Amino acid sequence: MxxxxxxxxxxxxxxxxxxxxxxxxxxxxxxxxxxxxxxxxxxxxxxxxxxxxxxxxxxxxxxxxxxxxxxxxxxxxxxxxxxxxxxxxxxxxxxxxxxxxxxxxxxxxxxxxxxxxxxxxxxxxxxxxxxxxxxxxxxxxxxxxxxxxxxxxxxxxxxxxxxxxxxxxxxxxxxxxxxxxxxxxxxxxxxxxxxxxxxxxxxxxxxxxxxxxxxxxxxxxxxxxxxxxxxxxxxxxxxxxxxxxxxxxxxxGRAVDLDRTYPAGSPGKVVLEIPGLTVYAGEIVGIAGNGQAELVESITTGVHDEVAHVPESRSEVGSAPHAPLAANLAVGFQRRLANKGFLRPSAIREHAGKIIARFDVRGTGSTMDTLSGGNQQKAILGRELTHGAPLLVVEQPTRGVDVGAIENIHAQLIAYRDAGHGVLLVSAELSEILALSDRILVMYGGRFVAEFDRENADPGQIGLAMAGGAR
CATH class of the missing domain: 3.40.50.300 (P-loop containing nucleotide triphosphate hydrolases)
Incomplete structure (x- = not known):
């Protein structure tokens, strides 16, 4: 550099x-x-x-x-x-x-x-x-x-x-x-x-x-x-x-591969199909350009059992900031963590401990808002990946996250894809979209204007499409 x-x-x-x-x-x-x-x-x-x-x-x-x-x-x-x-x-x-x-x-x-x-x-x-x-x-x-x-x-x-x-x-x-x-x-x-x-x-x-x-x-x-x-x-x-x-x-404290490339996925059955956009199990589809927020809202509204969602806003949408970390990590898992209609505190703690360990969530204070922004992000991503939903919609997965955690998060997203899930990735970091995506769709003016496969994803052409210059 x-x-x-x-x-x-x-x-x-x-x-x-x-x-x-x-x-x-x-x-x-x-x-x-x-x-x-x-x-x-x-x-x-x-x-x-x-x-x-x-x-x-x-x-x-x-x-x-x-x-x-x-x-x-x-x-x-x-x-x-x-x-x-x-x-x-x-x-x-x-x-x-x-x-x-x-x-x-x-x-x-x-x-x-x-x-x-x-x-x-x-x-x-x-x-x-x-x-x-x-x-x-x-x-x-x-x-x-x-x-x-x-x-x-x-x-x-x-x-x-x-x-x-x-x-x-x-x-x-x-x-x-x-x-x-x-x-x-x-x-x-x-x-x-x-x-x-x-x-x-x-x-x-x-x-x-x-x-x-x-x-x-x-x-x-x-x-x-x-x-x-x-x-x-x-x-x-x-x-x-x-x-x-x-x-x-x-x-x-260790060597970090800053330019790691990942092998391509193996697309399977359709997990999402809407006008202009299809996502298959076993692939990551990156979305670049403007209009992503409205697209994500249309996909995630009312289909929580089929879609896991890591939102752009950690505090306003992704968590209850003043609630305990363990309670935040239990969201969506209440049935699994309950016995005869009552939540089991020991099960909640065990569930949270597994996510904390797997995603290296540090500084685990009493409430969510006592964590640094990056650790809040790791906690929310860990919770949503643990759901195992057919489709994961993830917005800005590494915003506010350090370089070591970025490497881990990218590896987790690839592993989720390779386990047979579909991933829809929205990121302001074009380098992140290029590194992870099997296909890239570009939006301009609220609609899809271009699509690139992994082999032909050229940053210059993608940038041109993001600016409205796609043919």
């Missing part, structure tokens, strides 16, 4: 205290050592990537820097001055801001109203809408963001909503920006635009902490990288000194 170069700002070459210095950070939760003696140094004007598998301790470490958690041991220094935060409000007042995976925006309010919320400009005792709009418009122009002050959040695509979150931090004069898995819900084009924004911010002297598990993105956008595994630092250094396989090995 290669990494594109980025011009360094003058501030990065001047000797000065590090913008962020974490020393010997240790954090324990009940039954879990999340961070163990972790140290991290980041300069001003630097994009620093923090990598690791799901549950490696990345988010915990950044939550400590942001004041959401307090360390059991260790110190934090910003620009050479030791600090101690007991709340995010304290961190923000010192110039530290964080963009979480789940955006905290009011959909019915405008960009300006969201940005100034909690820090409104007051003139003579009243909110000055003119001053607010002017301040937001000035920041948008300064950082060349693709936003308009008066647009409602509900009318913005997800990539621009993320820019609003970044704009909120800039409005609060944050000099240290933490982005937790910022590309998890972005398209490739939106990711590219985000990287442009981050490079501009770093060039202006801002410090960016980029939390990710995506190898190519880290190699492309970051200056330096720190890798965590099981709460400990396993690698650190200039990003240009690492290869993709080296980072993957540091994350997982």
């Amino acid at each position: 290669t990494r594109s170069s980025r011009a360094r700002s003058p501030s990065m070459t001047q000797p000065s205290p590090d913008a962020v210095e974490l020393r010997g950070i240790t954090k324990r939760f009940p039954g879990v050592l999340a961070n163990s003696d972790v140290s991290l140094s980041v300069r001003a004007g630097e994009i620093h990537a923090l990598m690791g598998e799901n549950g490696a301790g990345k988010s915990t470490l950044m939550s400590i820097l942001y004041g959401l958690h307090q360390p059991d041991a260790g110190t934090i220094a910003l620009h050479g001055r030791e600090v101690s935060f007991t709340s995010p409000a304290q961190a923000i007042s010192t110039g530290v801001g964080m963009v979480h995976q789940d955006f905290a925006l009011f959909p019915q309010l405008t960009v300006t109203e969201n940005v100034i919320f909690g820090r409104e400009p007051i003139r003579r005792g009243f909110l000055s809408r003119k001053a607010a709009r002017a301040a937001v418009a000035s920041l948008i122009d300064k950082h060349e963001l693709r936003l308009r002050p008066d647009t409602r959040i509900a009318d913005l695509p997800v990539g621009l909503r993320q820019q609003v979150e970044i704009l909120k931090l800039l409005y609060r004069e944050a000099s240290i920006l933490i982005l937790d898995e910022p590309t998890a819900v972005l398209t490739p084009a939106e990711t590219s635009r985000l990287f442009g924004v981050l490079r501009d911010l770093a060039a202006a002297g801002k410090t960016v902490l980029f939390v990710s598990h995506k190898l190519q993105e880290v190699l492309e956008v970051s200056d330096n990288v720190t890798v965590l595994r099981d709460g400990e630092v396993t690698a650190r250094g200039a990003t240009s000194s690492f290869t993709g396989p080296a980072l993957a090995s540091a994350m997982t």
Whole structure:
């Protein structure tokens, strides 16, 4: 893998205290050592990537820097001055801001109203809408963001909503920006635009902490990288000194095949037939383009006994976030886990334990929402595969999942296919569709416009069809 170069700002070459210095950070939760003696140094004007598998301790470490958690041991220094935060409000007042995976925006309010919320400009005792709009418009122009002050959040695509979150931090004069898995819900084009924004911010002297598990993105956008595994630092250094396989090995502790190809399936009987689409047992059919959400809804509505479904939204559709993990894994298995009409707690625990072990679900807290996003994904996928339905409809199977888990999930999908099931795969990652699919169908404008078999699946032609250029 290669990494594109980025011009360094003058501030990065001047000797000065590090913008962020974490020393010997240790954090324990009940039954879990999340961070163990972790140290991290980041300069001003630097994009620093923090990598690791799901549950490696990345988010915990950044939550400590942001004041959401307090360390059991260790110190934090910003620009050479030791600090101690007991709340995010304290961190923000010192110039530290964080963009979480789940955006905290009011959909019915405008960009300006969201940005100034909690820090409104007051003139003579009243909110000055003119001053607010002017301040937001000035920041948008300064950082060349693709936003308009008066647009409602509900009318913005997800990539621009993320820019609003970044704009909120800039409005609060944050000099240290933490982005937790910022590309998890972005398209490739939106990711590219985000990287442009981050490079501009770093060039202006801002410090960016980029939390990710995506190898190519880290190699492309970051200056330096720190890798965590099981709460400990396993690698650190200039990003240009690492290869993709080296980072993957540091994350997982083993060699990872990043370019694995799988043998073709053996199609059998029809498991799904609708106008324009047929799926056979023993094959994976990939769907690329737009209109997938409506297609999936039409397939999965009212046919749960015949179709297992891994939805795009883990929290809104795929699980009950505040319910125990074991209860979430029991959904759809109630009859098997009951005796004389009553659910058996021991059977539920045993059932959950098998899925947790098979799919390497880590950090198994008391409720679903205590798991990292990647581990929630592994749990939901494991539950649906265990159903053994004739057809599995899986949306974004590896979104928010680290490289080691991606390898495992892909192998599980292939095994499910080879066991005689049909798989309908929807993914924003064209590389994932190309790696797994026996056939690829492309949608444009809500209808199928092209079909490619495994041997003739050319990324350029597929991309052309996705853009409406198919003949």
